[in-house]
Amino acid sequence: MTPQDYAYLSKLLNERSGLQLAGDKQYLIESRLLPVARENNCGSIGDLVTKLKAFAEEPLRRRVTEAMTINESFFFRDKTPFDRFQDTVLPYMQKIRGASKRLRIWCAASSTGQEPYSLAMMFKQAGAAFAGWKISIVASDISTEVLEKAKSGLYTQFEVQRGLPIQLLLKYFKQDGDQWRISQELRDMVQYRQHNLLDSFAPLGMFDVIFCRNVLIYFDSKTKQDVLSRISRTLVKDGHLLLGAAETVVGFTNLFAPMPEKRGLYVHAAAKKPQPQLAAMSA
Numbered sequence: 001m002t003p004q005d006y007a008y009l010s011k012l013l014n015e016r017s018g019l020q021l022a023g024d025k026q027y028l029i030e031s032r033l034l035p036v037a038r039e040n041n042c043g044s045i046g047d048l049v050t051k052l053k054a055f056a057e058e059p060l061r062r063r064v065t066e067a068m069t070i071n072e073s074f075f076f077r078d079k080t081p082f083d084r085f086q087d088t089v090l091p092y093m094q095k096i097r098g099a100s101k102r103l104r105i106w107c108a109a110s111s112t113g114q115e116p117y118s119l120a121m122m123f124k125q126a127g128a129a130f131a132g133w134k135i136s137i138v139a140s141d142i143s144t145e146v147l148e149k150a151k152s153g154l155y156t157q158f159e160v161q162r163g164l165p166i167q168l169l170l171k172y173f174k175q176d177g178d179q180w181r182i183s184q185e186l187r188d189m190v191q192y193r194q195h196n197l198l199d200s201f202a203p204l205g206m207f208d209v210i211f212c213r214n215v216l217i218y219f220d221s222k223t224k225q226d227v228l229s230r231i232s233r234t235l236v237k238d239g240h241l242l243l244g245a246a247e248t249v250v251g252f253t254n255l256f257a258p259m260p261e262k263r264g265l266y267v268h269a270a271a272k273k274p275q276p277q278l279a280a281m282s283a
C-alpha cells in the first residue's frame with residue numbers, strides 16, 4: 001500500500017466515522033482490507049483504492065469503512081465501570097426509578113455485544129431487586145458486521161475466557177459446536193441498532209445510563225466534544241455516563257462532571273451539587 005493509498009483510506013474512514021488512524025496502522029489496514037479487496041475482484045489494496053475513487057458505490061465505501069474499525073471488546077472489560085454500575089448506579093436508579101420501574105441504558109459503540117450482555121447478566125444476577133422492572137438495553141455500533149455477531153450471541157472459547165467468570169458462563173451460555181451461545185432470555189434483553197455516532201441521536205430517545213467506552217479515544221478533539229455534547233442531551237438530568245479507562249471529559253466539555261472517587265463515572269455538571277441520594281451513595 002502506498003502512502004497515498006493510506007492517506008486516501010484514512011480520510012475516507014475519518015469522514016465517515018470520525019475515527020482517526022495513527023500513522024503506524026498500515027499493517028492493520030492491509031490485513032483488514034485484503035479480504036475486502038479480494039471479495040471485490042481487486043488484486044491489491046491499490047486496486048481497491050482505484051475502484052473506490054472511480055465508483056462512488058455506497059455499499060463498497062461502507063464495507064471498507066467497517067473493515068477498518070477496531071472492534072476489540074470482552075466481557076466485563078476493565079471491570080471498574082461494571083463495579084461502579086453495581087455499587088453506585090444501580091442502587092441509585094433502584095431508588096429514584098422505584099415508582100416507574102423503567103430503566104433505559106445505551107451502549108454506544110457496543111461492538112460484538114460483550115458489553116451489553118455483561119450488563120444483562122448483572123440484571124439477571126440482581127434477581128428480585130429488579131423483578132418486574134422494564135429494563136431496556138439499546139446497543140449500537142456503526143458496523144453491521146459486529147452487530148450481526150452480537151445478535152447471534154455466539155462466542156468462541158477464547159472470547160468467553162476473557163473476563164467472563166466461569167459460573168456466569170455455565171449459567172447463561174450453552175455450548176454450540178465448538179462455540180458458546182448466550183441464552184435467548186439475555187439476547188431478548190438487548191435491542192441492537194446500527195447507528196453512527198456522527199449522526200443524530202434523536203431516533204434513539206433518552207437514556208438513564210450511557211456507556212460510551214473505548215471509541216472516543218479514536219476521535220479527534222472536535223468530534224469528541226461534539227459527541228459528548230450530544231450525549232449530554234440524550235442522558236436524562238439525573239443520569240450517569242460511563243467512559244473507558246483511557247477516556248475522560250476533562251479538557252473536552254464542561255457539561256459533565258466526574259463523580260469524586262468513582263473513576264470513569266460522570267454526571268451532568270448541573271447535577272454536580274449532588275442530589276441527596278447521589279451524595280449518600282457516593283460516600
Ligand SMILES: C[S@@+](CC[C@H](N)C(=O)[O-])C[C@H]1O[C@@H](n2cnc3c(N)ncnc32)[C@H](O)[C@@H]1O
Nearest residue numbers: 017069071072073109111142196197213214215
Ligand atoms: C474498541 S470497540 C469498543 C467496544 C466496547 N464499547 C468496549 O469497550 O468493549 C469500538 C467500537 O466503536 C465502533 N465505532 C467506531 N466508530 C463509530 C462511530 N462513528 N459510530 C458508532 N460506532 C463506532 C467500532 O465499530 C467498534 O465496534
